[in-house]
Amino acid sequence: MAAFLSCGDYRFVVFLPHHIPKRHIWLNIEGEELSMQEMRWLKRWLCAVLLAGLCLTLWIPAAQARDRKGWSEPVELAGGESAIHTPALIEDIFGMLHVFWVEQTASGDRLYTRSRHDGKWSDALLLDEQVKIGAPQAVVDARGVLHLLYTVNGVVFARRVEAAQSTVSLAWSTPGKIGNGAGNGALAMDAFGILRAAFADPNGGGILLYYSTDGQQWWMQNYPLTEGKGIENIRMTFFPATNQTMLIWEQQGQIFFAAQQSGEVWSLPVKLSETPGVTPNLLADDNRVVALWNGVPESRGRFYRVLSANRVWQAVENFAPAAGNGTAGAPQIGVDANGILHVLTTDAGCIWYVTRTTEGWQRPFCFDEAQEIHSPTWAFDAQGLRAVYVARQGTTQHLLFSEKLLDIPMKTTPLPIPATSTPIPSATPLPTASPTLSPTPQPVQIHGEVADLPGKTDGGSSALVGASDVLPTEISREPTRPPTLLELVVFGFLPAVAVVLLIVGVILYKKSAL
Incomplete structure (x- = not known):
């Protein structure tokens, strides 16, 4: 058996006799054989290069897997040609994870949920199907009751269920209307067990505030917090250091903040930066409130600002100035027991x-x-981070789940007990409450100026300070996806073959020159 190779004016013949073990190779150049010493030297080089190429080929997938740095391989929760948007993820007192998302189909929107218990995901459960469904918001109280709010054509609906029965269709209460609302609203429960919700008025009346003191049996409405159109992406958190509920939202490309003062009285809105921004988020730590938001095409980046317990806003930081516009979703925030801030965001x-x-x-x-x-x-939770996100490849979209275990536990707010414990009427409608207005003062309209929080010590001047870039270098993307077969061949096997041929060519060239 022989193989012929050509290189310029030379023809190389590789002989592999059947009666000789394949590990022995004869090279002949125009009838001139290599010496045994040269053959042994060449054999060692060929083995070394082929072994290096094999190691490189096997190392690429392992290196790619290690590049996830503790994040698990994604698990697909939903996928297909339908668009997926506004997922929500919460964890209950039993350690179960609950995911909610909306799929846009040709006939309308569908609201789904799935739960994970003991590492196993349930089948998807269809909760509602309407022409237009807004972002679902969910919270679980200390009694294990899951509260869910979402919008349908400009109206906010509420449902609830025992968290352990969230995958049973008949265990859910029938949707009950609580008032008007649109966009990506917010839902939270304060330390007193009062459910609080905030949604944008579809008629341009500002932010509509709702609250329930009996575990969602009845809902009441406050005066709108502010006025104006263009309100989107409302987020809410409870600050245990001052027993205040706090809001952050986007309005016409600016980021605003407001805090509950006493009872149902709210502070004046504060503009957090003169730099345009979108899709904010809020986190309450032991002695600080952290605000994050995304930049826009004309002001790229991811922005960070802290409100201390003494009501002083720190300067704005741009911690990712290379990032593009933040239309892909609000940054997610968490803090661990050592005070280290953990952030999740998307870009490019x-x-x-x-x-x-x-x-x-x-x-x-x-x-x-x-x-x-x-x-x-x-x-x-104390064990780590659980993330859900939407990935699009071509015309298909996939709802993916990934988690990262941590050595240092994350701080979590104790689940509050509802102010009034009420049974859940399975498959029966919730009573619709006529909105009642609390005796709160008329809110101040923003009209474009920078409003201020009463009692602040800096006079609002820090709100106008430009963001400082704390990471001015371009972000370099590291490889994260598994390599394809073509990449393994091109970047692993072919380079090894090329090196082998190069070595053989050099040896044969030297031999022919003698």
């Missing part, structure tokens, strides 16, 4: 994970990528 087809330590912001890390990634959301 990547989902990024970054931390802020006492030394400042660390370099962001992309642990998954696709043609487009949007709508990140997460939940966390």
Whole structure:
């Protein structure tokens, strides 16, 4: 058996006799054989190069897997040609995870849920099907009751269920109307067990505030917090240091903040920065409130600002100035027991994970990528982080789940007990409450000026300070997806073959020159 190779004016013949073991190779150049010493030397080189190529080929997938830096391989919860948007993820007192999302089909929107218990995901359960369904918002109280709010054509509906029975269709209460509302609203429960919800008025009347003191049996409405159109992406949190509920929202490309003062009285809105921004989020820590939001095409980045317990706003930081516009979803925030801030955000087809330590912001890390990634959301507990996000490849979209275990536990707010414990009427409608107006003062309209929080010590001047870039270098994306077969061949096997041929060519060239 022989093989012929050509290189310039030379023809190389490789003989593999059948009666000789294949590990012995004869090379002949125009009838001139290599010496045994040269053959042994060549054999060692060929074996070394082929072994290096094999190691490189096997190392690429392992290196790619390690590049996830603790994040698990994504699990697909839903997928197909239908568009997926506004997922929500919460964890109950039993350690079960509950995911809600909306799929847009040709006939209308569908609201689904799935739950994970003991590492196993349930089948998807269809909760509602309407022409237009807005972003679902969910919260679980200390009694294990799951409260769900979502909008349908400009109206807010509420449902509830025992969290352990969330995958049973008949266990859910029938949707009950609580009032008008549109867009991506917010739902939270304060330390007193009062459910609070905030949605944009579909008629341009500002932010509509609702609250329930009996575990969602009856809902009441406050005066609108502010007025004007263009209100989107409302987020809410409870600050245990001052027993206040706090809001952040986007309005016509600006980020605003307001806090509950006493009872149902709210502060004047505060503009957090003169720099345009979108899709904000809010986190209440022990002695600080953290606000994050995304930049826009004319002011790129991811922005960070802190309100201390003494009501002083710190300067704005741009911790990812290389990031593009933030239309892919609000940043997700968490803090661990050591005070390290954990942030999840998306940009340029990547989902990024970054931390802020006492030394400042660390370099962001992309642990998954696709043609487009949007709508990140997460939940966390003492064990680690659980993330859900939407990835698009071509015309298909996939709802993905990934988690990261941590050595340092995350801080979690104790689940509050409802003010009044009421049984859940399975498959029966909730009573619709006529909105009642609390005796709150008339809110101040923004009219474009920078409003201020009563009692602040800096006079609002810090709200106008420009953002400082704390990570001015361009973010370098690290490989995160598994390599394709073509990549293994091109970057692993072919380079090894090329090196082998190069070595053989050099040896044969030297031999022919003698």
